[in-house]
Amino acid sequence: MNKRRIKKIAVIGSGIMGSGIACHFANIGVDVLLLDIIPRELNDAEKAKGLTLESKQVRNRLVNDSLANSLKSKPSPIYHQSFASRITTGNLEDDIAKVKDVDWIMEVVVERLDIKKLVFEKLEKYRTPGTLITSNTSGIPIHFMSEGRSEDFQKHFCGTHFFNPARYLKLFEIIPGPKTDASVLEFLNGYGEQFLGKTSVIAKDTPAFIGNRVGIFGIQSLFHQVKDLGLSVEEVDKLTGPVIGRPKSATFRTVDVVGLDTLVHVANGIYENCPDDEAHELFKLPDFINTMMENKWLGSKTGQGFYKKEGKEIKVLDLNTLEYRASKKTSFATLELTKTIDKVIDRFKVLVSGKDKAGDFYRKNFAGMFEYVSNRIPEISDELYKIDDAMKAGFGWEHGPFQIWDAIGVEKGIQLMKAEGKQPAAWVQDMLNSGNKSFYSVKDGASFYYDIPKKSQEKIPGQDAFIILDNIRKSREVFKNSGVVIEDLGDGILNCEFQSKMNTIGGDVLAGLNKAVDLAEKDFAGLVIGNQGANFSVGANIGMIFMMAAEQEYDELNMAIKYFQDTMMRMRYSAIPTVAAPHGMALGGGCELSMHADKVVAAAETYIGLVEFGVGVIPGGGGSKEMALRASDTFRKNDVELNVLQEYFLTIGMAKVATSAYEAFDLGILQKGKDVVVVNRDRQIATAKAYAKLMAEQGYTQPVKRTDVKVLGKQALGMFLVGTDAMEASNYISEHDHKIANKLAYVMAGGDLSEPTLVSEQYLLDLEREAFLSLCTERKTLERIQHMLKTGKPLRN
Numbered sequence: 001m002n003k004r005r006i007k008k009i010a011v012i013g014s015g016i017m018g019s020g021i022a023c024h025f026a027n028i029g030v031d032v033l034l035l036d037i038i039p040r041e042l043n044d045a046e047k048a049k050g051l052t053l054e055s056k057q058v059r060n061r062l063v064n065d066s067l068a069n070s071l072k073s074k075p076s077p078i079y080h081q082s083f084a085s086r087i088t089t090g091n092l093e094d095d096i097a098k099v100k101d102v103d104w105i106m107e108v109v110v111e112r113l114d115i116k117k118l119v120f121e122k123l124e125k126y127r128t129p130g131t132l133i134t135s136n137t138s139g140i141p142i143h144f145m146s147e148g149r150s151e152d153f154q155k156h157f158c159g160t161h162f163f164n165p166a167r168y169l170k171l172f173e174i175i176p177g178p179k180t181d182a183s184v185l186e187f188l189n190g191y192g193e194q195f196l197g198k199t200s201v202i203a204k205d206t207p208a209f210i211g212n213r214v215g216i217f218g219i220q221s222l223f224h225q226v227k228d229l230g231l232s233v234e235e236v237d238k239l240t241g242p243v244i245g246r247p248k249s250a251t252f253r254t255v256d257v258v259g260l261d262t263l264v265h266v267a268n269g270i271y272e273n274c275p276d277d278e279a280h281e282l283f284k285l286p287d288f289i290n291t292m293m294e295n296k297w298l299g300s301k302t303g304q305g306f307y308k309k310e311g312k313e314i315k316v317l318d319l320n321t322l323e324y325r326a327s328k329k330t331s332f333a334t335l336e337l338t339k340t341i342d343k344v345i346d347r348f349k350v351l352v353s354g355k356d357k358a359g360d361f362y363r364k365n366f367a368g369m370f371e372y373v374s375n376r377i378p379e380i381s382d383e384l385y386k387i388d389d390a391m392k393a394g395f396g397w398e399h400g401p402f403q404i405w406d407a408i409g410v411e412k413g414i415q416l417m418k419a420e421g422k423q424p425a426a427w428v429q430d431m432l433n434s435g436n437k438s439f440y441s442v443k444d445g446a447s448f449y450y451d452i453p454k455k456s457q458e459k460i461p462g463q464d465a466f467i468i469l470d471n472i473r474k475s476r477e478v479f480k481n482s483g484v485v486i487e488d489l490g491d492g493i494l495n496c497e498f499q500s501k502m503n504t505i506g507g508d509v510l511a512g513l514n515k516a517v518d519l520a521e522k523d524f525a526g527l528v529i530g531n532q533g534a535n536f537s538v539g540a541n542i543g544m545i546f547m548m549a550a551e552q553e554y555d556e557l558n559m560a561i562k563y564f565q566d567t568m569m570r571m572r573y574s575a576i577p578t579v580a581a582p583h584g585m586a587l588g589g590g591c592e593l594s595m596h597a598d599k600v601v602a603a604a605e606t607y608i609g610l611v612e613f614g615v616g617v618i619p620g621g622g623g624s625k626e627m628a629l630r631a632s633d634t635f636r637k638n639d640v641e642l643n644v645l646q647e648y649f650l651t652i653g654m655a656k657v658a659t660s661a662y663e664a665f666d667l668g669i670l671q672k673g674k675d676v677v678v679v680n681r682d683r684q685i686a687t688a689k690a691y692a693k694l695m696a697e698q699g700y701t702q703p704v705k706r707t708d709v710k711v712l713g714k715q716a717l718g719m720f721l722v723g724t725d726a727m728e729a730s731n732y733i734s735e736h737d738h739k740i741a742n743k744l745a746y747v748m749a750g751g752d753l754s755e756p757t758l759v760s761e762q763y764l765l766d767l768e769r770e771a772f773l774s775l776c777t778e779r780k781t782l783e784r785i786q787h788m789l790k791t792g793k794p795l796r797n
Contacts (some may be wrong), residue, residue, distance in 0.1 A: 004132075004187050004194070006030055009104040012092070012119060014063040017136060018108035019070035019168040023077035026086040027167065027604070030197055033098055034725050037090045053234060056094075063089045077167050078289065079604060079660040081288030092119075097126050104132040106160065111265070113140050120145065124153055132184065134160040139208045142177045154179040160188060160210060163394045164258070168605070171394030172198035175211050189429040190661065194463065197604065197679030199393035206380045207273040210387060211394035212266050213380055214373060214401070220282045221265055221368050222251055223289060229361055233306050233316050238330045239361055244351070245344035245398025252306035254590055256299030260292055269583035279372055288319050314400075342501065344349035344398050348407045352416060366404065367420035370413050373401045374425035377452065384439055385449040386461050402439040410438060427452050445472040450470075467685040469497055469532050479515055483508025485517050492525035493689045503533055503587040507560070511569045520576045526692030526700075527574075529593065530581030530685050536606070539588025540564065542615055546785045549776040558773055561620050564589065565765050568596040569623040575702045579584045579697035581688040583681050587657070591669060592621040598695065600675040601688040602661035608669055609657030614794035618744045619652060619771030625764035627652055628748045630668050632710040641712060641756075642719055649720065649748050653741050655794075707760040711750025720745030736780040736797055743771040 007030065012023045014036040022034045037535070038059045042051065044154040051058050070077050071084055099105050105127060109119055116135060121274065129132060129152045135145055137662050142159040149157070156535075159175030161538050172192035175228050176185055185202055192200035197342050208216060226236055233252045239251035244482035255263055264285060271283035285293075292298075292305070297317070299305030308315045308324050315324040334354030337346040350364045373387050381387055388400020405413045410432060414424055431439075434455045441448045447468065448457040456744075472487055478494065479486040483506060487495045488760060500509055513529070520527040549558040571578045571593070580594040583603035594600050610619045610627070618624050631648040650656070651667045658664035661677040670677075678687050721742060728738040746752070747767045750759055780797050787795035 004103070006103045006191065008033065008102045009106060010035065010099045010108050011108055011177070011644060012036075012123070012266050013108035013110075014089075015108070015110075015162055016070065017166070017735075018065050018160070019135065020164060021162055022067070022087050023070060023104065024085070024162075024166045024196065026083045026607075027079045028197075030086065032087040033095070033102060034063055034067060034087055034089050034323065035092050035095055036066065038093055040061070045193055053647060059088055059091050059094060063091065065260045075165070075168065076659060077165060079167075080662040080666075090605045090714075092446035094124070097124060099123060099126050099131075100128050100453065102131065103133070106134050107137060108136045111137060111140060113144055113414055116140065116145055117147075120149060120153075127153070130561065132143075132188075133155065133157050134188075136160055136162055138212055139266055141207070141273075142175045142205045146177050146179070148688065149578050151179070155181045156184055158184060158188070159209075161203075161448040163211065169394060170197070170392075170661060171211050171395070172196060172200045173203045173389055173390070175203050175205050175209055175212060176199060177205070179488070191559065193680060194465075194683075195679065196332050197681070199389050201386050201390050203386070204380055204732065205389075207270050208266055210322070210380050210390040213270065213376065214387060214391060215395045216263065216266050216270060217279060218369060219251060219255065219263065221279075222284060223286050223366065225361070225364060227286075229364070230456065231357070231361065232328070232330070233319065234327055235330045238335070239332070239358055243335055243338060243344075247396040256305035256307055258299070259301050260289070260298045260305055264289065264293060264318060269365070278375060279368075288322060289727070291322055292317075321475065333355055334358040345403070345407045348404050349409075351789070352408055352412075358513050363416050364420055366408070367417040367422045368403050371417055371422040374428050374609065377425065377427065381447065382453075383451070406438045406440055430455065442471045445475065448472060448700045458627055465686060466682045469495070469685065473497075476517060479512070481508050481515075483510075484512030484516070486512065486519065488524075489528065489689045491689070491693050493528060493692045494520045494524050494526070495528045495530055495685065495689070497531045498537060500541075503531060503535060503537040503590070504539065504541045505537055505593070506544055507563070510563055513567050514570060517570055517574045517576070517578070521574060525696035526577045526578065526579070528570075528579045528581060528685065528688045528692055529597065532681075532685070533584075535584035535590075536582040536586040537590030537593065538585050538622065539590055542785050543789055545776065546782065546789060549782055550783070554773060554777070557776060561769050561772055565620040565769060568592060569761070569765075572596045572598070573703055573705060577692050577700045579688045579695075582606050583684060588619065588623075589621050592619060592623040592626070595669060596622055596628045599691055600670055601691055602670060602675065603681045603682060603684050604677050604679045606664065607657055607659055608661070608662040608664050609655065609667070610652045610669075611655045611657060613653065613655045613737070613740055614784070615788050616778065616784035617772050617775045618740060618747065618768065620768055622765060622768070624652065624744060624747045624768040624771075625761055627668065628711060628750070629706065629709045629761065629766055631748070632672075635710060636666075642716055643712075645664070645712060645716055645748065646719070652744055654792050705761065708758050709750075709761060709764060710756060711748075712756050712763070713750055713753030713761055715749075715756070717745055717749035717752055720749065731759075734796060737779070739778070740775060743775060747771050
């Protein structure tokens with residue numbers, strides 16, 4: 001077992017990438033020394049202050065400005081602004097000797113080999129032998145960088161390529177140098193996965209490594225195809241976005257965000273350094289890209305690229321005239337056929353069978369991609385799963401190219417290729433001849449891949465710390481309805497996995513949750529509520545609420561809300577420990593569910609909050625009650641209790657959403673000392689299971705229902721009503737916001753009791769449900785719900 005520990009890291013270079021990497025190490029609790037060069041001249045502000053080039057403020061200006069800009073950027077590179085205190089800044093002259101005290105030195109300077117070699121020469125004078133030293137490069141050959149360095153340096157040196165932004169993109173490529181010690185690679189592979197929350201991939205020292213080699217091929221292919229197929233920029237982005245499990249920014253918008261110059265730099269590098277690549281000419285830039293580079297139409301950084309914002313209007317570049325025009329809505333018959341197919345992986349067979357321009361596009365696109373990735377083995381990787389991992393983690397693809405090929409069918413994929421004049425690598429036909437009909441398989445809950453030299457399916461390494469629900473769902477299913485699947489995770493722990501659209505919580509999900517508690521209490525020791533979809537849950541099924549309210553079926557609506565509340569309380573007061581595992585969006589009802597579990601094991605990337613004000617109601621599944629209860633539990637002797645309660649009130653009233661699990665502690669949604677955060681989402685279900693098992697083994701006792709919630713009555717209600725009146729008078733909130741806020745105030749104050757009183761949770765739940773129902777009779781609430789259902793955005797009316 002590798003005993004190496006990373007307590008402190010030095011990041012050399014504070015540009016966008018360097019600052020982002022520094023922030024992510026600070027995210028996981030590591031002390032960071034961030035260094036950059038000294039400015040060569042004073043700026044106007046420094047001259048006005050009478051500073052000199054010797055002033056520390058001037059000498060550290062570049063690094064401090066870079067870090068400050070990074071911390072202000074959206075989305076934030078840091079889980080919590082207080083974590084920035086873990087970063088110490090300095091410069092490469094005054095502070096370089098401090099690298100002797102760190103466990104890992106990471107170079108993130110400009111992509112020029114001569115400059116990188118100068119930096120390494122400087123660092124080696126102060127580096128302590130045995131210290132890890134790595135370069136974050138997107139394509140410079142690693143073997144050139146360590147030339148001339150000491151044996152100890154070369155033994156501990158390799159490439160470690162983060163993708164930008166470092167917090168959000170999961171790919172962590174590790175590229176060995178000629179003399180890198182195997183133990184260093186093993187350590188970095190494990191550290192990236194366990195501590196940094198990344199998908200670690202050990203790549204070969206080939207141009208652009210794995211992710212960019214395949215990703216840039218894909219983009220360059222589109223650049224060349226777009227005119228041949230007569231497609232516009234917005235049509236390509238429609239075809240290459242969420243419909244095939246890619247980010248909303250799809251292709252051209254992504255290039256705008258990343259920067260056309262960045263893409264061109266990598267593409268040129270591949271063109272120059274891969275003369276034997278069969279797709280060599282594809283890496284040559286088309287004329288329209290050269291024109292855009294000359295015009296400095298590089299994307300977001302220059303204000304225009306493939307898209308350009310003029311006022312409120314987004315304009316699109318016409319690739320034939322190279323002039324900007326109004327954006328056009330696009331539609332394809334083939335895409336219409338996929339609207340009822342929820343799982344992306346099930347859409348590919350339909351897409352490549354399309355009879356329109358979209359079908360032509362997908363056949364041509366996938367044929368080229370399948371040929372290219374099959375030919376890159378063993379050049380860039382010996383194992384096919386590493387290519388899929390790199391594309392999913394580095395480019396945000398839901399499925400890698402070999403997974404897509406499997407979904408279409410390996411033989412069908414070969415037919416597509418031949419129809420387009422393409423040919424797979426010989427090993428693919430060998431695989432089929434050996435009796436293996438797919439690149440992947442699942443056995444005993446584990447994923448296997450086709451090992452080319454062995455001509456057999458081998459287990460993908462590193463799975464033992466994970467539970468992959470897709471792999472165990474069928475074999476370990478205990479119960480299923482249209483809303484949930486309940487699986488046996490082993491060791492006496494059940495998992496309740498939502499299966500509804502966007503994991504919304506409706507009647508079937510609530511029935512499934514109750515069934516899960518029943519089953520766990522009868523035959524198991526604990527229950528996890530978790531899934532591995534894009535989001536934990538976007539909340540209650542507001543479509544159902546809208547229909548009941550519009551039809552004025554208030555008795556049925558009252559029963560539905562009570563069923564939700566009762567289910568939350570059933571989770572809290574069951575005889576077995578319940579552990580919620582939120583990730584992604586956990587909004588409204590998804591947040592309420594988490595708050596009623598015995599413990600929350602949240603992914604670091606959890607965006608959680610009570611957002612019901614946006615649809616014209618208050619939290620009605622126990623959320624309003626729970627915030628009043630948590631405020632009560634926070635009251636301390638001599639506290640100004642009104643101020644404490646006001647903080648919890650504002651969390652709901654302003655529909656605050658934490659942008660990381662760590663921020664959720666500030667909002668009172670997660671609780672310090674009880675709830676925990678995991679950085680790697682792949683480990684989340686396994687970690688939640690471990691906590692449920694531990695709680696059961698330690699002797700879990702069914703909690704006693706609470707009757708000791710302190711509410712402040714008229715004293716709090718008066719303060720809230722004065723505040724909401726003032727906010728409406730100053731036009732900060734609308735008349736309807738005012739009404740909703742007053743309803744919430746009544747609930748959280750415990751009604752208009754004449755003095756502070758101890759009440760039960762049920763008392764507060766009844767107030768909450770009554771307020772929720774009364775708001776559902778309001779026309780403006782129905783308008784808000786309808787607008788949210790149509791547009792996905794809140795209406796302020």
